[in-house]
Amino acid sequence: GDSVTQTEGQVALSEEDFLTIHCNYSASGYPTLFWYVQYPGEGPQLLFRASRDKEKGSSRGFEATYDKGTTSFHLRKASVQESDSAVYYCALSGGGYQNFYFGKGTSLTVIP
Amino acid sequence: GPKVLQIPSHQIIDMGQMVTLNCDPVSNHLYFYWYKQILGQQMEFLVNFYNGKVMEKSKLFKDQFSVERPDGSYFTLKIQPTALEDSAVYFCASSLAHWNYAEQFFGPGTRLTVL
Numbered sequence: 001g002d003s004v005t006q007t008e009g010q011v012a013l014s015e016e017d018f019l020t021i022h023c024n025y026s027a028s029g030y031p032t033l034f035w036y037v038q039y040p041g042e043g044p045q046l047l048f049r050a051s052r053d054k055e056k057g058s059s060r061g062f063e064a065t066y067d068k069g070t071t072s073f074h075l076r077k078a079s080v081q082e083s084d085s086a087v088y089y090c091a092l093s094g095g096g097y098q099n100f101y102f103g104k105g106t107s108l109t110v111i112p
Numbered sequence: 113g114p115k116v117l118q119i120p121s122h123q124i125i126d127m128g129q130m131v132t133l134n135c136d137p138v139s140n141h142l143y144f145y146w147y148k149q150i151l152g153q154q155m156e157f158l159v160n161f162y163n164g165k166v167m168e169k170s171k172l173f174k175d176q177f178s179v180e181r182p183d184g185s186y187f188t189l190k191i192q193p194t195a196l197e198d199s200a201v202y203f204c205a206s207s208l209a210h211w212n213y214a215e216q217f218f219g220p221g222t223r224l225t226v227l
Contacts, residue, residue, distance in 0.1 A: 032212055043116065043203055043218025044155070089155070093211055099170050100211055102147075104154040 002027040006090045006103035013080050014111050021075040021106045023064070023090035033057075033066055033073040034091040038105070044089055047075075082112045114138040116219035118204050119186075124225045130192035133222045135204030137187055144187040145205040145216060146179065148172060155203060160211075161187065199226045 006023040013019060025031065032051045036044035048057030050066040050073065057064050062077045075088060090103040117136040125131050137144055143162050149155040159169040161179050176195070181187040187206070191198055201223050205216040 041220055043205070043220050045113075045218070046215045099168065100145075100157045102155040102157075 002031065002092060002094050002099065002101050004090050004092050004101050004103040006088075007106045008104055010107045010109065012109045012111060015081055016079045017110075019075070019077040019080045019084075019108070021088055021090075021108070023073045023075065023103060025071050025073065025090075025092050027071075027092055027094050029094070030068070031092040031094050033064075034093070035062065035064055035073070035075050036089040036091060036102075038087045038089065040086075047088075080108070080110045082110045084108060085110045114141075114217050116204055116206055116217050118202075118219035118222050120222060121220065122223045122225075124227065125194060127196055127226050128193045130190065131194055131224065133189045133191075133202050133204075133224070134186040135188065135206075135219060137204070137206030138208075138217055141206035141208050141217070143167075143207045143210055143214075144179075144181060145207075145211075146189045147203040147205065147218075148200045149203065149221070150200045158189075158202075162210075194224075194226045196226050199224060 003026045007021045034049045035047040038044040048059045050057040053068040055066045064073045064075045087105045087107050089105045093100050119134040145160045146158040147155045159173045160167050178190045201221040203221045204219045207214045207216045
């Protein structure tokens with residue numbers, strides 16, 4: 001079945017470091033891919049989505065490119081800030097009336 | 113931005129009892145969703161609901177689960193009877209259109225503990 005695998009556990013960076021959180025997916029066809037961010041005490045918020053091969057999603061300095069060849073949608077940011085500390089989820093929807101799948105989440109802590 | 117509210121934030125009940133989790137979705141949204149997240153695991157889709165009917169559900173949506181939104185009020189998830197494995201955080205979400213076409217907005221979750 002469809003699934004999402006992302007960098008697990010916790011990532012700790014210093015401010016202005018480069019961030020990469022890996023996300024690989026397993027799905028047939030062209031699923032829609034999403035990145036969500038969740039701050040403490042809140043529900044997940046959509047960062048951005050992508051639906052086609054080579055499509056780039058971006059928001060708030062974060063970006064990811066849909067790569068069907070490597071079945072990946074890695075999240076990157078050139079220079080993280082303390083305010084980026086949160087849990088990040090990669091997710092996919094297989095399209096049509098199918099389930100929505102989240103990865104396990106990656107907890108990012110940015111140290112000032 | 114638009115807010116989804118969930119009531120209560122925490123609920124503790126004894127196994128076998130009934131529980132109702134309440135969600136106040138964004139006012140003009142038409143699609144409603146429930147997700148379950150067990151501590152340390154990923155959030156998993158339970159069900160979505162549109163036009164008064166369940167549209168899609170996962171294998172986690174057991175027979176003991178039901179959803180409704182009577183007269184445009186709260187969107188509710190009822191579990192009757194509850195089991196120990198139902199302990200989790202339950203997230204509600206709503207969207208203007210199906211998730212393939214519109215953003216889902218999530219509530220902060222209800223932490224359910226079944227003793």
